[in-house]
Amino acid sequence: MQGTLRTTGALVAKCLEDTVKNLGLLVICILPVGFTVLYQAVLGGAEDARHVMSWFVFPTMLTFATTMAPPTIALYTTALDREKGALRTLLLAGVSLKRLLLARGIASVLFTAAVTAACFLCAGEPLHRLLPLVALGAAGATVITLLSLVPAVFARNQTDSSLYSVPILFVGLAPMFFQYSEALIPFTAFLPTGGMFALAQLLAQDALFSAEAVLPAVLTVAWIAVAAIALAATLRRAPRDV
Amino acid sequence: MNPLLSMEDVSLSFKAKRVLDHLAFQVERGECFGFLGPSGAGKTTTIKLLTRQLVKDSGRITLFGRPIEHASNADYERIGILSDTSALYERMSIEDNLRFYAKIRGVTGNNLPTLLERMNLADDRKTLIKNCSKGMRQRAALLAALVHGPELLFLDEPTSGLDPAARAEVHKMLRELNDAGTTVFLTTHDMAEAEDLCRRVGILDEGRLVACDAPEALRLRFAKNEVLMRLADGRVVRTSKDAAGAPAVAEALASGGCLSIHSVEPNLEEVFLELTGREF
Numbered sequence: 001m002q003g004t005l006r007t008t009g010a011l012v013a014k015c016l017e018d019t020v021k022n023l024g025l026l027v028i029c030i031l032p033v034g035f036t037v038l039y040q041a042v043l044g045g046a047e048d049a050r051h052v053m054s055w056f057v058f059p060t061m062l063t064f065a066t067t068m069a070p071p072t073i074a075l076y077t078t079a080l081d082r083e084k085g086a087l088r089t090l091l092l093a094g095v096s097l098k099r100l101l102l103a104r105g106i107a108s109v110l111f112t113a114a115v116t117a118a119c120f121l122c123a124g125e126p127l128h129r130l131l132p133l134v135a136l137g138a139a140g141a142t143v144i145t146l147l148s149l150v151p152a153v154f155a156r157n158q159t160d161s162s163l164y165s166v167p168i169l170f171v172g173l174a175p176m177f178f179q180y181s182e183a184l185i186p187f188t189a190f191l192p193t194g195g196m197f198a199l200a201q202l203l204a205q206d207a208l209f210s211a212e213a214v215l216p217a218v219l220t221v222a223w224i225a226v227a228a229i230a231l232a233a234t235l236r237r238a239p240r241d242v
Numbered sequence: 243m244n245p246l247l248s249m250e251d252v253s254l255s256f257k258a259k260r261v262l263d264h265l266a267f268q269v270e271r272g273e274c275f276g277f278l279g280p281s282g283a284g285k286t287t288t289i290k291l292l293t294r295q296l297v298k299d300s301g302r303i304t305l306f307g308r309p310i311e312h313a314s315n316a317d318y319e320r321i322g323i324l325s326d327t328s329a330l331y332e333r334m335s336i337e338d339n340l341r342f343y344a345k346i347r348g349v350t351g352n353n354l355p356t357l358l359e360r361m362n363l364a365d366d367r368k369t370l371i372k373n374c375s376k377g378m379r380q381r382a383a384l385l386a387a388l389v390h391g392p393e394l395l396f397l398d399e400p401t402s403g404l405d406p407a408a409r410a411e412v413h414k415m416l417r418e419l420n421d422a423g424t425t426v427f428l429t430t431h432d433m434a435e436a437e438d439l440c441r442r443v444g445i446l447d448e449g450r451l452v453a454c455d456a457p458e459a460l461r462l463r464f465a466k467n468e469v470l471m472r473l474a475d476g477r478v479v480r481t482s483k484d485a486a487g488a489p490a491v492a493e494a495l496a497s498g499g500c501l502s503i504h505s506v507e508p509n510l511e512e513v514f515l516e517l518t519g520r521e522f
Contacts, residue, residue, distance in 0.1 A: 003348055010345045021333060085329030089386065092293065092323040093346055094315060 007095060011103030012110070019073055019111060028072050029111060032064035036119040058133065059200035060176055061119045063193055065112055066140035067172030071165040073108040074101075074148040079161035097238055101152060101231075105145045112141035132203050139220050140196035144172050146227030147192065153231075153238045192227070195220030244307045246271045246394060246425050247292065252301030254287065254449075261287050263449045265301070274416070274426040276436040278510065279446035280522050285429035286326055288446070289398050292427070293323050306394075319347070322392035326399050328383040332372035336363055336382045339371060340389055347390035357385050360418075362411055377408040384412065388419070395419070397428040401435060413439060433510040433522075445514055452517045461507040464516045468506040474499035480506075 019025050039057050078101070081087040090100060116137030120130050151164035175197035178184040188194045195216035202208050202216075245268035254262040262284050269275045277285045290296040291303060294310065303310040306317050330339040337354065344351030358364040361381045371379060384400060400416070401409040416439055420426050430436055436443045437457045444454040453460055469487055471479045471494050479494060481487035483505065494500040508515075511522045 006348060007346055010342065014342060018331075018333070081331075084332060085327045086331050088325060089328045089330060089383065090346070092295075092325055092328065093343055093386070094318050095346060 004099070008099060008103050008106070011095065011100060012107045015073060015077065015104055015107035016111060018077060019107070025072050025076070029069040030115055030118070031068050032061050032115055033118045033122060035064055036061045036122045040123055055201060055204040057123055058125075058129075058204045059197045061123070062116060062133065062137055062140060062200045063173055063176050063197055065115045065119055065137055066144050066193055066196065067169055069112045069115055070108045070141055070145040070172075071148045071161075071168050073111055074104045074145050075152045075155060075165055075168070076158065076161045078104055078149075078152040079155035080158055082155070083157035097153070098235060101149050101235075104152070105142075105149055108145040108148070109138050109141045112145075113138045116141075129203055129206075132208055133200070136196050136199050136203065139224070140193045143192045143196075143220065143223045143227055144168065146224065146231050147171065149231050150227075150234050153234045189216045189219050192223045195223065245269055245304070246273075246306060247427065248302075248304045249288075249291075250302040250304075252291065252298050252303060254291065254296065254299050261449050262291070262298075265449075265451055267444050267451060267454050269425060269427055271425055272420070272423050273442065274420045274428070274440050276440035276443040277427070277429040277446055278431070278433065278436045278443045278514075279429075280431055282448075283446040284449040285431075285446055286398055287449075289323075289325070289396050289427070289429060293321070293325075293396055294318075319390070320393045321396065322387035322390065322394070323396045324384050324387045324398060324400055326402065328387075330371045330379065330382055330386060333370060335368045335370055336374065336378070336385075337367035339382065340385055343386045344389045349390045351389065353391070354389070357388060360415055361385055377404045380404055381408065381412065384415075392424065394425045395427065397426065399430055400428055401430070401432065409435070431522075436510060443510070445510070445517060447514070447518045447520075453513070457510060460510065460513050464513050465505060465507040469503060470506055471503050472501045473497075474501055 019029060036057065039061075043057075078087065081090070087100070091097060113134050116134050117130065120133050147168055148165070151161070155161045155164055171191070172193050174191050175188050175194045178188045178191070178194070189198045191197075195218075198216035199208060199213055199220070202210065202213050207213070247269040249265050249267055252262060252265045253260065265288065277288060279285050287296065291298055292305070292310070294313070305313045306320070308317070330336075331342070334342065337358070340354050340357070341351050344354065355364065358367050361384070363378065363381055363385070366374070366378060369378070371382065374382065380400070380403065384397070387395065387397075397416075401412050404412065413435070416426060416428075426439075428439070440457065442454065442456050443460070445452050445460070455463070467483050469481050469483050469491065471481070471491065473479060473494060479490060481490040491503065494503075514522045
């Protein structure tokens with residue numbers, strides 16, 4: 001047990017270190033922070049815009065944060081390591097693909113939570129909303145991370161990972177775009193990050209623990225379960241020879 | 243005595259192509275065993291079966307005396323593997339890579355300075371892998387397979403692409419490890435390497451093991467019944483190794499003009515030709 005924790009801890013730490021040290025990856029992952037700073041600069045000063053800031057920016061920056069970092073950390077880095085041969089070396093050192101993907105997943109959720117917190121601090125919102133927002137970010141990141149790990153099982157190289165990340169990006173950002181159509185708004189919560197999006201809107205109104213939060217919360221948990229089952233099924237079909 | 247590693251009647255096909263055909267051999271504890279064969283013979287495939295990267299179609303493989311299907315994670319902690327495509331993390335230094343693998347393996351890494359010194363990488367330990375030459379990368383990858391002090395080493399073409407000096411360093415290290423009790427299973431297409439390092443070699447051709455014995459014994463098996471004498475006057479005299487050749491040998495020795503006498507044995511490449519009818 002101690003060995004498992006030690007190895008997983010070392011892999012998580014390495015994954016986070018790789019993300020921070022790779023400028024290209026780091027920029028992609030912290031783009032949501034830049035977005036928040038921009039919105040704060042444009043909207044934050046006006047008194048009457050404060051409410052708009054929370055209600056619009058909270059779910060939007062959360063959607064960005066939970067969609068940009070996970071495919072980068074979970075999918076792209078795994079494909080890159082496979083392409084360079086480093087993944088094979090790791091697997092031959094006794095690290096199972098399952099454990100490796102678990103570590104990537106944990107790193108992805110932790111990093112996204114940190115980005116969410118950074119976005120929040122840049123937004124200048126009341127501090128009592130911080131922890132709930134980070135929790136929502138972690139939940140949304142878990143869905144997108146699990147979905148990103150599915151193609152990570154097979155992605156052979158950076159090109160594959162770029163291709164596979166496109167539908168994930170669309171799926172992750174979809175709640176934002178649904179807001180522009182009256183016909184689609186009612187279906188937002190049913191999207192993989194839609195539940196998180198809806199809960200963030202409720203948080204902006206300090207109504208996170210109201211009855212309206214039940215359905216989006218249940219849908220978020222359901223999406224986590226669906227994505228986890230998809231990943232487990234994919235791992236059963238994973239090639240032994242990576 | 244139970245062999246440390248064995249294959250019995252193992253076959254494997256990829257779609258319609260038979261890549262390993264009824265392979266059978268054993269490796270004893272403390273032995274350095276080489277798999278020798280041309281490209282495409284099945285050497286890497288054999289290592290992949292032994293390290294569970296591939297699954298056999300038929301036959302039996304044992305590792306540490308147990309069927310490979312029952313090999314535990316603890317068994318694989320006693321093994322070090324260097325594959326033909328092993329690579330370390332390019333954005334980390336040699337030393338940082340090795341420390342990472344030591345952590346993964348659950349060892350302290352206190353032996354790293356010694357390992358780096360033995361592989362002549364101590365001065366370059368802070369060099370990023372992406373800035374290392376192929377030889378340095380290969381040696382560093384080998385150290386990553388050794389960092390936890392394995393009992394059994396699988397090495398797939400360990401000196402591939404290395405210059406003679408680097409190859410000599412790797413050979414020296416492998417000999418030291420083997421002398422200290424580490425069992426080594428290596429694949430190579432380099433005859434000289436097989437003869438230099440291995441107590442026994444298995445010669446693989448198109449997935450079949452065509453011979454398995456000590457290099458010396460293989461050469462003697464196909465040795466010609468000939469003795470070659472080089473004389474001081476520049477002549478080369480060939481005579482038979484039996485009693486019929488004794489007078490010629492005696493005459494050369496008595497004349498005082500005999501520079502050298504040696505038997506005529508094939509090298510492993512010629513052994514391969516004898517066994518398969520094809521060049522290596």
